[in-house]
Amino acid sequence: MSAPSLPDLAGHFGRFGGRFVPEALIKALDELDAAYRSAKRDPEFQARFQDLLLNYAAVPSLLYRAPRLSEALGAEILLKREDLNHTGAHKVRNVLGQALLAKRMGKPRVIAETGAGQHGVASATAAALLDLECVVYMGETDTQRQALNVARMRMLGATVIPVTNGSRTLKDALNEALRDWVSTVETTHYLLGTAAGPHPFPELVRDFVGGIGVEARAQCLEQLGRLPDAVAACVGGGSNAIGIFHAFVPDESVRLYGFEAGGDGVETGRHAASITGGSVGVLHGNRTYLLQDDDGQTIESHSISAGLDYPGVGPEHAWLHDTGRAVYEPVTDAEAMSAFQLLCRTEGIIPAIESSHALAGAAKIAPRLREELGRTPTIVVNLSGRGDKDVHTAGAYFGLLDQVETVVPGENT
Amino acid sequence: MSIAQTFAKAKAENRSVLVGCMPAGFPTVEHSIEQMIAMHEAGCDVIEVELPYSDPVMDGPVIQRASDIALANGVRTRDTLKIIEAVASAGATVVLMTYWNPIEKYGVDAFARDLAAAGATGLITPDLIPDEAAEWIAASDAHRIDRTFLVAPSSTDERIAMTLENCRGFVYATALMGVTGARKAVSSQAPELVARIRSIDPEMPVGVGLGVGNGRQAAEVAAFADGVIVGSALIRCVLEAPDRAAGLRDLRALSAELADGVRDR
Numbered sequence: 001m002s003a004p005s006l007p008d009l010a011g012h013f014g015r016f017g018g019r020f021v022p023e024a025l026i027k028a029l030d031e032l033d034a035a036y037r038s039a040k041r042d043p044e045f046q047a048r049f050q051d052l053l054l055n056y057a058a059v060p061s062l063l064y065r066a067p068r069l070s071e072a073l074g075a076e077i078l079l080k081r082e083d084l085n086h087t088g089a090h091k092v093r094n095v096l097g098q099a100l101l102a103k104r105m106g107k108p109r110v111i112a113e114t115g116a117g118q119h120g121v122a123s124a125t126a127a128a129l130l131d132l133e134c135v136v137y138m139g140e141t142d143t144q145r146q147a148l149n150v151a152r153m154r155m156l157g158a159t160v161i162p163v164t165n166g167s168r169t170l171k172d173a174l175n176e177a178l179r180d181w182v183s184t185v186e187t188t189h190y191l192l193g194t195a196a197g198p199h200p201f202p203e204l205v206r207d208f209v210g211g212i213g214v215e216a217r218a219q220c221l222e223q224l225g226r227l228p229d230a231v232a233a234c235v236g237g238g239s240n241a242i243g244i245f246h247a248f249v250p251d252e253s254v255r256l257y258g259f260e261a262g263g264d265g266v267e268t269g270r271h272a273a274s275i276t277g278g279s280v281g282v283l284h285g286n287r288t289y290l291l292q293d294d295d296g297q298t299i300e301s302h303s304i305s306a307g308l309d310y311p312g313v314g315p316e317h318a319w320l321h322d323t324g325r326a327v328y329e330p331v332t333d334a335e336a337m338s339a340f341q342l343l344c345r346t347e348g349i350i351p352a353i354e355s356s357h358a359l360a361g362a363a364k365i366a367p368r369l370r371e372e373l374g375r376t377p378t379i380v381v382n383l384s385g386r387g388d389k390d391v392h393t394a395g396a397y398f399g400l401l402d403q404v405e406t407v408v409p410g411e412n413t
Numbered sequence: 414m415s416i417a418q419t420f421a422k423a424k425a426e427n428r429s430v431l432v433g434c435m436p437a438g439f440p441t442v443e444h445s446i447e448q449m450i451a452m453h454e455a456g457c458d459v460i461e462v463e464l465p466y467s468d469p470v471m472d473g474p475v476i477q478r479a480s481d482i483a484l485a486n487g488v489r490t491r492d493t494l495k496i497i498e499a500v501a502s503a504g505a506t507v508v509l510m511t512y513w514n515p516i517e518k519y520g521v522d523a524f525a526r527d528l529a530a531a532g533a534t535g536l537i538t539p540d541l542i543p544d545e546a547a548e549w550i551a552a553s554d555a556h557r558i559d560r561t562f563l564v565a566p567s568s569t570d571e572r573i574a575m576t577l578e579n580c581r582g583f584v585y586a587t588a589l590m591g592v593t594g595a596r597k598a599v600s601s602q603a604p605e606l607v608a609r610i611r612s613i614d615p616e617m618p619v620g621v622g623l624g625v626g627n628g629r630q631a632a633e634v635a636a637f638a639d640g641v642i643v644g645s646a647l648i649r650c651v652l653e654a655p656d657r658a659a660g661l662r663d664l665r666a667l668s669a670e671l672a673d674g675v676r677d678r
Contacts, residue, residue, distance in 0.1 A: 010544065020513055020540050022471045024565035024590055026572060165477055171468060178470045183591040185567065282514040282540075283468065295490045296518030298467040 006319070011199020011286075013319035019198040020282045021178070028185040033200040035105045040207070045104065049208075052096045056129070057086040059093065059211065063219035063380070068346035069359075075366035076378040078228065080216045080244060082385065083351065089385030090209055090240045091122040095191060097208030099126035102189035109133040109188045113177040115142055115170035116306030116389065117149025119193030124158035126191075134158040137176045139169040142306065149389065167300050170310050174284055194237025195314035198285030202242075202314050209243030216380055217247045224378065229369055230255040233382040234357035235328065236272065236308035238317045240384035245326060255327070255369075258317060259361030261303035262330030272301035273330040274313040275321050283311065288318040304333040304393065305353040307385070335360040337397055340387070352385030353393065359383075414506045416534050416559050416582035419458050420618040420639055429635035429675040432620055433457035433668060434510065434644030436465050437496045438488025439479040439651070446499045448651060448664055453505035455665040456672025460500055461537065461642065464493050464511035471512075471539040473594030475645035479652060490515055494531045501532030508561065508582075510537040516549070525552035535559030535582045543579035550579065561585050561620075564610060566602040574613050583618040583640060586610060588625075595626030595646045604637045627667075631674025641675050 011017045019029060039045040053059040062081040070077045082090040102110050110132050114120030120136040127134035136153055140162040143150050153160050166172040174197075181190045195205040213231075220228050231248050233241035235258040248254045263271035271277050274289040283290045283298060291299040291311040303309040320326035331339075336353060339360035343351050351359065362381045369377035387394065395401045414422070423430045433452040439445050449460045465480035465488055472480070493509070501507045509528060516524045528536065536558055541549060543562055553560050559582030564573050567590060577584055586607055589600035600623070607619050621634050622642030634641045650667055654660030 018545050019542065020545060021542075022539055022565070022587070023542055023563040023572070023576070024567055024587055026542065027565075027567040027569065165474070166467065166481065175468050175470050179473075179592045182471070185590060281517055284470075285540075292514065292518060294518070296466075296515035297484065298514075 007199065007203055011203065013316050014322060016288050016318040017199060017202055017286050017315035019285060020287065021198045021285045022182060024182050025185065025198070028181070029198055029200065031105065035101060036200055036204050039101055039104055045100065049097055049100055053093060053211065057092045057096060059085055060215040061085055063216055063223060065223070066347050069343060072342060072346055073363050073366045074370060074376070075362065076376055077362060078220070078378065078380045079383045080212060080380060081383055082212060082240065083349070083355070083383050087122045087125050088388060089118055089122070089352065090212055090243055091119055091193065092125070093211060093243070094193070094205050094208045094239060095122040095126040098189065098191045098204070099130045099132060102132060102191070103130055105189060107187055107189040109135070109184065110191045111135045111137065111177050111180050111188055112191045112193060113137050113170065113173040114193065115139070115173070115309055117142070117146040117153065118307055118385065118389065120158070120160070121149055121152045121156070123191050124153040124156035127158060128156045135180070136160050137163050137173040137180070139163050139167070139173045141168040142170065142173070146306065169300070171298060194239040195242045195316060196237045196284060196286060196288065196312060202286065202316055205239055206242045206246055206316060209239050210246045212240065212243040212382065213245060213247030216244055220380065227251055227254050228378040228380045229373060230257055230365060230377060230379045231382070232257045232259065232358045232362045232365065232379055234308060234354050234384060235260050235313060235317060236310050236354065237312070238314035240382050242314060242316050244380070244382040245320070249325060256320070256325060257361055257365055258326055258328040259331045259357045260328055261305055261308035261357060262332040263302040265332050266330045270302040271330065272303040272309050272311065274311060275317065275328040276330045280318070286315045288315045289313050289321070304336065304397070305357065307352065307354040308357065329361060329364070331357040331360045337394070339363060340394060341398065349383070350387035350391070351383055352387050353390045355382070355384045416459070416506065416508065419506050420583060423458065424639070429638060429678060430458045430620070430640040431456060431631070431672050431675045432459040432461050432640050432642040433647050433671070434461040434463055434642065435647060436463040436476065436479045436483050437493040438465060438483035438486060439648070440482050441486055442488060442492050442496060444657065445483070446496050448661065449496070449500045449505065450503045451661050451665050452647065452668045453500065453503060455668035457668050458506065460505045460507050461644070462493065462497055462500070462507060462509050463644070464490065464509060464515055466512040466515060469512060471592060473592040473645060475648050475652065476593050479648045490519055494527055497528070497531040497533045507533045508535040508537060508559070509533050510539065513538060513541045521548045522552040522555065525556040525558050529556040529558055533558070535561055537561040537585055539563060543576055546579065563587055564606065566590055566606050570609065570613065573610055577610065577614045577617050580617060583620045584610060585642070586619050586621045586638070588621050588623045591623060593623055593644055596624035599630050599633045600624055603634065607637050628670035628674035631671045632677045635675040635678035641671070643671055
């Protein structure tokens with residue numbers, strides 16, 4: 001069982017986690033670790049963080065009982081509305097926490113990696129708010145796919161650097177951010193976007209986003225008078241999932257489900273399901289499950305959701321999987337898109353395609369839980385982000401865009 | 414020759430050791446063998462074979478590009494072992510540099526065994542720190558492979574001491590805070606770092622890498638280091654050559670220039 005004492009002092013969750021980085025970064029990681037530990041105990045830092053969450057980011061987010069979705073799925077579905085946060089996703093919690101930490105360490109510059117651009121936009125937002133210089137690395141392929149997010153980051157004052165190495169996607173952006181950091185570590189904080197990477201990032205990011213689960217747990221007790229039967233979240237790097245899982249880990253009656261991006265189907269090899277379709281290895285500074293070939297070369301991931309399109313996963317998920325405390329299953333692109341449409345039509349909420357994987361997963365486990373429990377199950381789904389950014393992808397997927405004209409309402413105006 | 418013997422011989426000759434780096438399988442297996450043997454013949458004391466990896470976070474654009482080409486041409490871990498065997502058979506002292514995941518995937522003990530059988534004397538691990546290296550330390554002891562870990566200008570004295578305790582053969586001092594690639598000027602942080610290493614362990618040979626690209630810079634580094642490690646500048650000879658013959662000629666010429674440099678300190 002997950003004790004709050006994990007990871008250990010060297011960042012290990014059982015055999016996972018740790019630090020697999022060049023020695024040049026160790027001092028910076030040690031400093032970050034020390035700064036984080038002192039901030040954690042500092043009531044002033046915590047008060048500032050909570051104040052920003054409450055008055056700037058609109059957190060705590062609602063826990064919304066979704067009546068028509070519940071009816072459609074045959075389960076009582078409660079949506080943790082992280083999509084209503086400022087910047088439209090759970091990620092604002094992490095960036096505010098880390099940007100405050102950068103300030104505390106006296107570092108005037110932050111760098112970030114981004115795939116679809118959500119973490120980049122969130123980082124640029126926090127940097128603007130706290131007056132930090134911000135440089136975002138983004139794979140060249142992604143800068144073309146997500147031109148609007150590139151514009152958003154630039155509007156917020158960030159510099160966006162297209163990465164032309166390797167597959168020109170998220171993993172290469174992460175490599176490039178690490179390379180920048182090795183050269184600039186004296187003045188720069190690396191604002192890592194998920195609960196992965198070298199220690200202390202998996203722990204620190206988990207703690208900054210951990211409010212999701214703390215709030216959801218309290219909201220369940222308040223609204224239902226009891227805990228839910230299950231909690232469901234999507235898993236790419238895994239920050240929204242660890243954020244909602246963590247507070248529930250000691251509650252053994254609450255089942256934890258992580259839904260990975262199954263792409264075209266895990267059996268096709270075109271997916272991003274690191275736990276269900278990968279194996280144990282080392283990537284981006286930690287030991288975890290990843291997509292790799294027989295020689296340990298990273299395999300490119302595939303998902304309709306850019307935010308889940310990453311070939312690794314945070315080490316705490318690897319550990320929760322090994323211990324059996326959480327269950328990880330793949331959800332295909334098609335299943336996710338069908339859940340996307342269902343939420344749009346039943347609740348008038350356009351979810352992020354990432355979060356649609358969690359919704360699709362909830363639809364899968366609902367009948368199983370109902371059979372197992374002999375009653376209607378209660379499932380909390382982390383609606384980690386809103387779907388505005390995905391309107392173009394979803395519009396194209398469902399054939400809703402008029403011919404060649406691809407004006408996206410609210411996006412291209 | 415073992416790494417220790419190579420460094421002892423150079424010391425007796427009052428010069429530094431020249432370590433030349435080349436990715437395995439770049440641009441093909443056969444060509445990389447030919448290039449490494451040319452480097453050996455032209456004066457590189459140690460051939461540092463780099464195992465191409467998909468996510469080389471410690472490397473700059475030149476080595477990344479060469480690694481990408483090697484991988485695109487289908488090089489496998491077992492090819493790297495074959496290349497080491499061919500280059501060691503030609504009389505070169507060979508060490509391997511690799512990111513950690515390919516070794517973990519191969520099996521740590523099996524890799525140490527096969528690396529030793531192929532004739533490599535040591536392994537440089539840019540993203541494996543001694544703190545995480547228990548399995549590698551056991552395997553390298555069992556199969557008598559020298560261990561080179563990295564130290565950096567940002568390393569504390571405590572970490573340098575701990576790293577030196579776990580090194581065997583030589584320690585790799587990263588001359589500056591950055592990634593691989595030739596620079597216009599030799600880092601001013603390097604001599605200071607080497608002095609800190611020597612004050613902690615005067616016996617351990619120190620190789621300095623990152624940024625050296627010509628004979629003059631090699632001489633500058635040789636003035637304070639036991640070994641001069643050159644990668645990107647050598648690789649660029651091949652990358653930028655109009656044809657193979659020109660690439661090999663440039664590679665030999667630069668190796669010879671660097672070899673003169675390490676003797677001119």
